[in-house]
Amino acid sequence: MVNAASSASIRRFFWPPAPISLIMAKAMPPLPIPNPDTESFWKGSARGQLLLQRCTSCSAYRHPPSPLCQECLSMDHEWVAAQGRGTVYSFVVVHQSLRGEAFHVPYVVAVIELAEGPHMLSNVEGSPIEKVAIGMPVQVFFERVNDEISLPKFKPVEV
């Protein structure tokens, strides 16, 4: 999905002159910036593991990462490797290029209901778009962006 800076997008920002970093930012998807709450998740992804937070007080899973358990308000938690499986809860096929053409259209944005319970927003790839459906079983794969960031994405479960 990463779109190299196209000549068109460079032309658009050529005048008025823009710093090269701005030109690049417009052409690249926004990337996560790990912080103390999220760095464990992104480190897991970088080594090919889908990690979920689990409350060590009440055992509830949660995602996205958060300092606090929504069920019991405990801050105690552990990071647990998820199965990496789930089903499509809902999805959208994006046809309109958004955010400076950082994403190639069409693409599928989907909410995955993980086997452990939490929902995870991601993309479904590796399937013809017209085959994507609510309830479809999917499994995680990781798309490497750089040394620090790999994005957890989903593809149909191989039968």
Next chain:
Amino acid sequence: MGNIRGRYAIAGIGETEVGRRSEKSGTALGLQAAAAAIRDSGIDKNEIDGVITHQPRNNPQANCSALLSERLGICPAYINETSLSGSAAVAMVINAVAAIEAGLCTSVLCASAGGGQAPSREGRKHGVLATGWEDFLYPFGAVAAPIDYALAARRHMYEYGTTSRQFGAIAVACRRHASLNPNAQMRTPITIEDHQNSRMIADPFRLLDCSLVSAGEGAVVVTGAERAKDCPKPAAYVLGMGSSCRFGSAAYAKNLTTVAGKDASARAYRMAGLGPKDIDLAELYDCFTYTVLVTLEDYGFCPKGEGGRFVEGGRIELGGELPVNTHGGLLSQAHVGGILHVTEAVTQLRREAGARQVKDAEVAVVSGQCGQLGIHKTLLLAAGPN
């Protein structure tokens, strides 16, 4: 707070011209609407002792209520601000009533402090992802409102068999109403086929499922019912108010087909002692067509899951059972944040809506909504205090 049914009213409204863009600054538009609302109320500006503003999402400014007051040349006792994007208009009215009831002030201007320019409602910046849940949305291309709301719409289609053509009926109704409104951005009537032929944005949403990008502002003055009786124009009395927060982002919500409008409307109905059958017209926040559909269900105008059938056949158009968005809404009049739903309800209850007047309009419901369906405000207004 005891039951405040009928004890407060909107005494003045102000609207600016709307359009795709404006030669005026956002500050100028905000002030124009604010001054119009004060004049319309007949209340001397120095008697306005409360000012509540909403923050432009793409350019939030600290203390913007004070800056607006300063530009209006008034020194209010009470100022406050809300950042609840699409809920802000109704939230300001609710907060105004609460502030007056608490004895903090007596007459409140609810207005925009301006600052929002050539709106890009979802912001333009990349790379400021370190604090929110954006890190778990934007990198996957969930970067704009149509995607989040379309996730919910898709879920409704799956659970209840709702169709794109039914979403189209909402777009058609709003456009028809806008065609009767001289202050509307899109006035050429459309058909369901036009909707079906409009380009796909975020499937299931087509272009005509999405609201407009607009410049313009609105404002209202809220005061006590007794004071309102002395005002030159008829007031719209607040019979019920309700709020709800179920979630802040659709992508991580557990239920996308029954949402915050359910609780907010239930609270407003209880306060007013009214139900859906008592309502003559509905001005429902319509950032996308689906937002209207789910709100109609959550408000009890039809059973859950039957919103698609409810909106068909002209039922929500003028002359139908429940006219919705008589001004054209965010879909066809203009998207200036939701305040024009409030001013339109007042205009209708005053019977000043001209070609788009709902006959015998006595009770109107107004919704404000944001947080991708997770945050909701309901206002029940009536032509009389009882």
